[in-house]
Amino acid sequence: MLSDWWTDHASRPVPGVTPTVALGPALHRKLGLTAPPRLKDLPSFPHDRLEPRHGGGDVLVQLCGPSAAAVAGFEAVVGEGGQVL
Structure with a gap:
C-alpha cells in the first residue's frame, strides 16, 4: 500500500521537498x-518530558523543504483526491 502511494506521488515531486515516512513497532503489532x-520503541532522551498518551505512534510523516510554501505545495500534491497521510 505504502509503496503504491509512494510510486504514484514520487512521479510528481515538488522541488526541494524531502518527505520521510517512518513506521513504528506499534503499527506492526496492530496489523x-x-x-x-x-525495531524497538525509542527510549526517552535526557531532558525529555514525555507524556505517555502522546507516545507509541504508528506512523510518522516529516516534510522538510526550503520554505513553508514548498512544503505546503507538496502537501497539496499528496492530498489530492482526499487522501489522508
Whole structure:
C-alpha cells in the first residue's frame, strides 16, 4: 500500500521537498505482523518530558523543504483526491 502511494506521488515531486515516512513497532503489532527484531520503541532522551498518551505512534510523516510554501505545495500534491497521510 505504502509503496503504491509512494510510486504514484514520487512521479510528481515538488522541488526541494524531502518527505520521510517512518513506521513504528506499534503499527506492526496492530496489523498482526512481526516487526524486525531491531525495531524497538525509542527510549526517552535526557531532558525529555514525555507524556505517555502522546507516545507509541504508528506512523510518522516529516516534510522538510526550503520554505513553508514548498512544503505546503507538496502537501497539496499528496492530498489530492482526499487522501489522508
